[in-house]
Amino acid sequence: MGILSLLSLSVVLLNFLSPSETGPTPRVSFSLGSPGRFLTRFSSPDVSNTTTLLLSEDGDVLYVGSRDAVLALDVSHQDAITLKGKLDWSPSEKDLEQCSMKGKKMSDCPNFIRVLQFLNSSHIYACGTFAFSPRCTYINSETLTMSLKPDEGRGRCPYDPYQRNTAIIVDGELYTGTVADYRGNRPVISRHLSEGRRVDLKLDDTLGWLEDPTFISSTVVPDEEKIYFFFSEVGREYDFIDKFIVSRVSQICMSDIGGQRTLQKRWTTFAKAQLLCQADNELPYNVIQDIDTLLPAEGAPADDTLFYGIFTSQWSVNSGRSAICSFRLSDIKSVFSGNYKVLNRDTLQWSTRVQEKVANPGECGLHNASDNALRFVKENFLADDSVRPVGRTLTMVSPEHRYSHLSVQRVQAANHRDYTVLFLLTESGYLHKAVLLQSGAHIIEEVQVFEQLQPVKSLKLSIPQGVIYVGTSEGVVRIPTSNCSVYWTCPQCILARDPFCGWEPNSRVCVEVKSTKIPLVQDVDRGNVEEACSSVSLTHRSRFSSTKLSAGELVSVSLNEVVRLQCPPSSRLSQQQWERPNSRLSPDLYLHLEDGSLSFVATPTTLGHYLCLSTENSFQQTMAIYHVKQKSSNPPPSSHPITQAGGRLGPRLLTSEGPQRTESEPVPEAEQAEPTQSSKNPQTPTSEAKDSPRWTEESGPRGSEFGKERPLMWSRGPCYLKELVVVSVLLVLCISLLITVLLYVFRQRCRSRTTIQAGTPPRDSGSPVEQEALRGHCGSKRNGKALHSGQGGMVCNGALTGSNGHLPNTPI
Known part of the structure; x- marks a missing residue:
């Protein structure tokens, strides 16, 4: 309860704080259709929802799982993507009618291809939702025809096209993470297509090994002979009022064949742990969105394998933000080899207590263990510790962009150093290329992939061909990973800090590093133009020279x-x-x-x-x-x-x-x-x-x-x-x-001061002439004598008259 109180207090406090840090800004931006960034598109009126991509080993053919069809696209040409073959695989009218009778929308009843994997050198194994009745089949990769009649795909493919799943084929066996019922209430991690003494396996669902999961990805580590699954689920170990989502990594051994009596046809090597993408004194980014594997460099051990994932948060304080975290395989193995939580069957509460280990959960070879050991691993499958990110810090945080998919690649620069490059797809339709440096992430560029918001289900990176394929609801887009020719000068080539590109001093062009063996000029870490472009004249002192001013x-x-x-x-x-x-x-x-x-x-x-x-x-x-x-x-x-x-x-x-x-003006040859x-x-x-x-x-x-x-x-x-x-x-x-x-106000005040109100006697008697005027005797004579014109005008009955008997300045 102490941890719960602290976390609740943190939520209250952080809700009053707005995130102040800003994420990296893309250095340059290419709008849709910009000549500076060439994209190749494939679209067809009868092709939609390209949810699954599979690239051939030679990289010349891209197999696409779409709605009601499997496509084979010729991608061997740089300037075009053409349709090589198409296999129509749609439900019948009867299947669609039954789907509608189940209460489903007709738009959700087609066959959405969700599993597309190479079974061997000649065949592809494909599964689709098929009107909420999953089907699987074998497809000849050359002729793009079905070799066998489709069979039931329950437990191999989801029913609902909106449910996420993961699948991988290793040594001819299919490992999947999906749901095994119509309502989606029975999540399973299972193995299929087993032959000989090996049997198909699945999870034991009596103790809730999975809690409403959303499967993200799966990968194989050949040296470990293990399959790792990445997903998010409800964390029952946290006693919250609301459902608390946690990100997980789970493992199973490929050599597992189930127990002899206990856990028959069930996994004996299943174990799961929490992936904690969190910085110090901050709430965790607890919902995983996508993850990709970066194999170790040549000569490095398998424990150096890295997993880069996109995480978002269910907390309102981090709403709309994305974080990138990386996890090392050695740290995952260390957590799985540690202590495990204990589940109280009566209260269904998880707790940690010191107990005697009967067996090591997650250890390969437990199918030959005793029933007592198998019962122990059956009840103790949740690791006590969490997997922390590399360096216990976030690789990258983006407050402005919400990422949905990523691919990762190791690139060797001109200085023969390796750099990690991330290709991140935003929900707004942009692809970001970022290089990870000691100073932090640097986004080299952003490319607008599509104009209208649309669901993206797949992102496929082809390292040998140097391209990325994006599957959208409208078709397929191909994007080159490098774009060196857009930088025309040495400063621009250096400031890009792109490990793909370097400046060739002799020909004075920015070229791709792997395309030439000539020593190139490059500075990915610092981007110092003065040192890198020392052979080029970079004068900035005489800014207002006569030559420059005349060229203005x-x-x-x-x-x-x-x-x-x-x-x-x-x-x-x-x-x-x-x-x-x-x-x-x-x-x-x-x-x-x-x-x-x-x-x-x-x-x-x-x-x-x-x-x-x-x-x-x-x-x-x-x-x-x-x-x-x-x-x-x-x-x-x-x-x-x-x-x-x-x-x-x-x-x-x-x-x-x-x-x-x-x-x-003439231009010198230089x-x-x-x-x-x-x-x-x-x-x-x-x-x-x-x-x-x-x-x-x-x-x-x-x-x-x-x-x-x-x-x-x-x-x-x-x-x-x-x-x-x-x-x-x-x-x-x-x-x-x-x-x-x-x-107007000033005029009114002046008039009120210069006008004497009628019937108001003056305070002083005044002169005889004034008294005569006030009594109303306005004559021109006084004592029988006429007034001289020099005596001026008088006020008679409130009117000002001149010596001539008229208003002042008024002509007669």
């Missing part, structure tokens, strides 16, 4: 225009900054936008040259130079128009090998050997937002020459001109209304 792009603007200068980033890991010669970019005049561009209002102060620099891993390179100049004739602008310079990739990228020249990045690869991937402004075809960002004026056009992008106009109009209206109200 001329931007003609009118005064009071809003100018926006684009800065194409070299990668998503780079940082952009702007500079001016002998001038500081004051924040009062300039606005640095999130996409790296610079925005300001054209004034005599802001005219001149601008330089955009991109810095990545302490290496700085010039990306764009602009010369903002006032137009010769300026029509009076009605408002603040916006002038934007630079398209999606901005102006021509200026590489570090030297300044960019105009098209009319620079012809290594063109600039923009001229060779206009589709170089950038991290600019998808809705960022672009040049239209009329503006021609790539075709126009530097030093020449060109019309600047505004196209799609975050334009705030309308918002600026609306806000300005509203501001003017508000100010006008306020001034009107103030003038």
